[in-house]
Amino acid sequence: MSKIVTLKKNYEFSRVFNKGSFYVGRHITVYVLPNKSPANRIGISVSKKAGKAVVRNKKKRLIRESYRHYQQYIKNGYDMVIAARGDETVPKYGSLLKEFKYLLKKLQVFDQEKYHCLKEL
Template sequence: MIFTFPIKNNKDFLKLYKKGKFFVAKYLVLYVLSNNSNVNRLGITVSKKFGKSVKRNRIKRLIKESYRHFESQLKQGFDLVFVARSCEEMPNFSEVKKEMKYLLRKLEVFKEDI
């Protein structure tokens, strides 16, 4: 069974921004830091610059669903924070999923290369 818990505390987000590895793509930025446990923790942030609440919530749902798709293939023991980058057009699900796969592979979080 896969366990992923949410990151809710601001200090946890700040620690990841300060000490974590990160990689940037067109729509997303991924920060990764080992958390020395056997569970993953997920955080998603979207700036108000991204748009109104409907647009921000939509991108959060797309990120959560894309993460859920890859969750079983990830190594355990990482804190992951996805930051949505503001852009002109709203990305669709396949673009978010493709970019997430690229970022997770780049930061070597997959159990085996897919």
């Protein structure tokens, strides 16, 4: 399993927020901006409105794992910021996976052909 490359600097997050396209879901919002590198970079943002530190960290872990689950099906060359919505409830992993896949399809960064080919094996 390859290591996830992350966005670390504030200006990197700001660039994706301001110039990227986005879709809003029930639990998360996904922002996507093409970059010039062959790899994807990901940033996770959870506001303090989302609850105390334990809740925020659980949301981050769930988001990171859902990204890891679909990482091989995401087209290369994108900066992506996944922001958790500001309610204090922690979503179930299955519903978060389903929503993440739906938002990736809406943003046209999900590779359907690769997904179906690997599912048939």
